[in-house]
Amino acid sequence: MIPAAFEYSRAHSVTEAVAQLREAGPEAKVIAGGQSLLPMMRMRLARPAHLVDVNAVRELDYVRVEDGHLRVGAMTRHVTLARSEVVQRHLPLLAEMASEVGDAQIRSRGTLGGVMAHADAAGDYPTLATMLDAMIVTDRRRIAAGDFFQHLFTTPLDLDELVCEVVFPVAAGPRRYLKFRRRLFDWAIVGAGVQRTEAGWRVGLTHVGPTPVRARGVEAALASGATPVEAAAHASDGLEPTSDVRATADFRLHLARVLTRRALEQAA
Ligand SMILES: Cc1cc2nc3c(=O)[nH]c(=O)nc-3n(C[C@H](O)[C@H](O)[C@H](O)COP(=O)(O)OP(=O)(O)OC[C@H]3O[C@@H](n4cnc5c(N)ncnc54)[C@H](O)[C@@H]3O)c2cc1C
Structure with missing residues (x-):
């Protein structure tokens, strides 16, 4: 099915994305990789009036290690996680999970932040985040994974709030x-x-x-x-x-x- 009509805007920074979400109002949604949102729109299970595209927000695409933690930007795609030498060295389980998400197309488009925000019960990274006590960092606060996944498709995110980063402890053991x-x-x-x-x-x-x-x-x-x-x-x-x-x-x-x-x- 074809999705219902919607307005579209493209953000180039976190500040711009949040401003566009606020201006567009409560019926607006972020679109990242689109691998969960677009199927839901095509089935008319989601009918956002406005999509704020964050694919050009380059500041959210990174992987780095700091103070014993692996910090991953929300726009980091599955394929990047799977191939990253930094992830393979410091949290190999995340790279291994990423290499088995969906198929090649989904891994090329889907993002870490999208999986977290979508909060599907079958999502893989939320399990890793929960078992390792990871932290979800948004444009305005830090939320422990144990408090973030409240129910199926339900998180404490405000309607205009953007997931920016996930902070995992490093762990390279068995x-x-x-x-x-x-x-x-x-x-x-x-x-x-x-x-x-x-x-x-x-x-x-x-x-x-x-x-x-x-x-x-x-x-x-x-x-x-x-x-x-x-x-x-x-x-x-x-x-x-x-x-x-x-x-x-x-x-x-x-x-x-x-x-x-x-x-x-x-x-x-
Ligand atoms: C056939 C199929 C198989 C799949 N298999 C798996 C699997 O095995 N394991 C797995 O974990 N996932 C799987 N997925 C889901 C895939 O990983 C998606 O990429 C992911 O769920 C959503 O990420 P996205 O970047 O595509 O987000 P989108 O589809 O763009 O967005 C999903 C939701 O998150 C919100 N959102 C996105 N980014 C942000 C952000 N930064 N801040 C706030 N809100 C945001 C959107 O508004 C939307 O509500 C599968 C999907 C398909 C279609």
Whole structure:
């Protein structure tokens, strides 16, 4: 389907983007890579009256390491994350996740900031951000990942607020992220990520509820010396996933345990 009619403006800086959003009013939306927004507009699930295009905001396209943190600009595309030597060296799990997002076209256009702001339950980076306590930096504040993903497609962002950066702690120890999906380019039916940090294992789950989940039961079990098999049995503790056309709730719980065990066993 063809999207409903909309006005369009192009911003060249963060200041300009926020000003354009304010001027266009509450029916305006940012467009970044367009890989989630445009399909929703074509299906008429989204009908923004005005799109503020941030693709020319070059100041939001960067990857750098500062004070033990990897700082990534919101307009950094999946393909850049996957290929960046800085990301591969300082947070390789992020590069590995990026290399498995959608297909080549989606990876060439989609952005880190777009995934965070969209807050789809099946998004991969929100899980990494949640398990590592990353910080989402906007044009006006810093929001901890644990407070950012409030519900499905729901964040605390104001209508005229722009995600500018995501700040991850660096972590280059053993790690693995596994997705269960029917086809290579599909979203995760369920995903599980593990990362060894200086403070111990961090474990996160994708698409087992409306928001990403930090599997604290698994982390605690590992800290007490449990084996991967024993620890992964806790991956479904406290989860209440829903059933949909892709998986029943029980299957999702099963996948959470199995993928967590495999991720721990394969972590390198
Ligand atoms: C077939 C398919 C498979 C996919 N598979 C995966 C997958 O496996 N894993 C995964 O994580 N993602 C997947 N995606 C989604 C993809 O990663 C998108 O790129 C991403 O969800 C949105 O990023 P975008 O830059 O395209 O944002 P857009 O589509 O442009 O925007 C999405 C939403 O975020 C808002 N937004 C965008 N940028 C900002 C910003 N800087 N500040 C504030 N709001 C902003 C927009 O207003 C809009 O509401 C898939 C998409 C498709 C179509």
